[in-house]
Amino acid sequence: xxxxxxxxxxxxxxxxSQPSIPLISPLVAQKPRSCTLALRSKGVSLICSNPKKFRAxxxxxxxxxxxxxxxxxxxxxxxxxxxxxxxxxxTADISNKITNEKSSFTVVLSGGSLIHSLRKLVxxxxxxxIEWGKWHVFWVDERVVPKDHVxxxxxxxYDGFLSKVPIxxxxxxAINDALxxxxxxxxxxxxxxxxxxxxxxxxxxxxxxxxxxxxxxxPPPERITFTFPVINSSAYIAMVxxxxxxxxxxxxxxxxxxxxxxxxVGMVSPEDEMTWFFDKQAASKI
Ligand SMILES: O=C1O[C@H](COP(=O)(O)O)[C@@H](O)[C@H](O)[C@H]1O
Numbered sequence: 001x002x003x004x005x006x007x008x009x010x011x012x013x014x015x016x017s018q019p020s021i022p023l024i025s026p027l028v029a030q031k032p033r034s035c036t037l038a039l040r041s042k043g044v045s046l047i048c049s050n051p052k053k054f055r056a057x058x059x060x061x062x063x064x065x066x067x068x069x070x071x072x073x074x075x076x077x078x079x080x081x082x083x084x085x086x087x088x089x090x091t092a093d094i095s096n097k098i099t100n101e102k103s104s105f106t107v108v109l110s111g112g113s114l115i116h117s118l119r120k121l122v123x124x125x126x127x128x129x130i131e132w133g134k135w136h137v138f139w140v141d142e143r144v145v146p147k148d149h150v151x152x153x154x155x156x157x158y159d160g161f162l163s164k165v166p167i168x169x170x171x172x173x174a175i176n177d178a179l180x181x182x183x184x185x186x187x188x189x190x191x192x193x194x195x196x197x198x199x200x201x202x203x204x205x206x207x208x209x210x211x212x213x214x215x216x217x218x219p220p221p222e223r224i225t226f227t228f229p230v231i232n233s234s235a236y237i238a239m240v241x242x243x244x245x246x247x248x249x250x251x252x253x254x255x256x257x258x259x260x261x262x263x264x265v266g267m268v269s270p271e272d273e274m275t276w277f278f279d280k281q282a283a284s285k286i
C-alpha cells in the first residue's frame with residue numbers, strides 16, 4: 001500500500017474506516033523544529049497555574065496531582081517513573097474503552113522521549129489487558145530517513161515498544177522511506193485518506209493532512225508531520241512532558257503569563273479530551 005515499505009516490518013492496508021484518531025504526543029517544542037513547524041501558531045491559554053486548584057490524589061507509592069480546566073487535565077507526578085505508570089494506565093483505559101465498542105483503536109505516536117515513557121505499557125498488568133490486535137499505529141511526525149536508521153521515529157518505537165506487543169504488522173503505518181520528504185508526506189496523506197473513509201468529519205477536510213519540511217533546525221533536516229486538522233480530529237491527546245529542561249516551555253505554555261510568542265501546542269485541541277502528563281521537574285514553573 002501507499003505508505004508501506006520494505007524494511008523492518010511488512011505493511012498492508014486495513015479495510016474499514018478509522019472512527020477517531022487518538023494521539024499520544026509529547027509537548028511540541030518551543031523552538032521551531034521541522035516536524036512541528038506546521039504546528040507553530042498562537043499561544044496557549046492559562047491552564048492550572050494556581051496549584052491551590054489542584055486536586056491531590058496520593059497513593060502509597062505514587063503522588064499524582066490532577067487538575068482540570070478548559071484546556072484539559074493536568075497530571076503532575078513525583079517522578080518520570082510515575083509518569084510512565086500513569087501513562088500506561090491512561091493508555092490501557094482508553095484502549096479498553098474504545099476496543100470494547102469498536103473494531104479498531106488508532107494510536108498516533110511521536111518520537112523522542114515518549115517512547116521511553118511508554119515502557120510500562122509493555123509490562124504487566126497493562127500488556128495483558130490490551131487488545132493489541134485492534135491497534136493501528138501512525139506517527140504524528142517522522143524523520144525522512146531509512147526505517148533502520150538511528151534517527152528514525154519508527155525504529156525508536158519499534159525497538160522500544162512495537163516489537164514487544166502483538167500488533168499485526170499490517171496495522172503499523174510507517175512512512176515510505178524510499179521517497180523524498182515531499183513524496184513521503186503525500187504518500188502518508190494518501191494512506192491516511194484511504195483509511196479515514198465515510199463517516200468521519202475529517203473526510204471533509206480539504207487542507208493538507210500531512211506536510212513536510214527540509215530544513216529542520218534540529219537534525220535530521222527532513223521531516224514530515226500531521227497538520228492540525230488531523231491532529232485535532234483525535235478523540236484524546238496525551239502530552240507527555242518530563243525533565244527540568246522542559247520547564248520553561250511549560251511555563252510559557254501553561255504558566256500565569258503565557259508567552260505571547262506563538263507556541264504550536266496552543267493549536268492542539270482534540271475532540272474529546274486533552275491530558276498533560278508532567279513530572280515535578282517539568283511542572284516546576286507552573
Ligand atoms: O525530533 C523530535 O523531537 C520531538 C521531541 O522529543 P523529546 O525527546 O523532547 O520528547 C519529538 O516529539 C518528535 O517526534 C521527534 O521527531
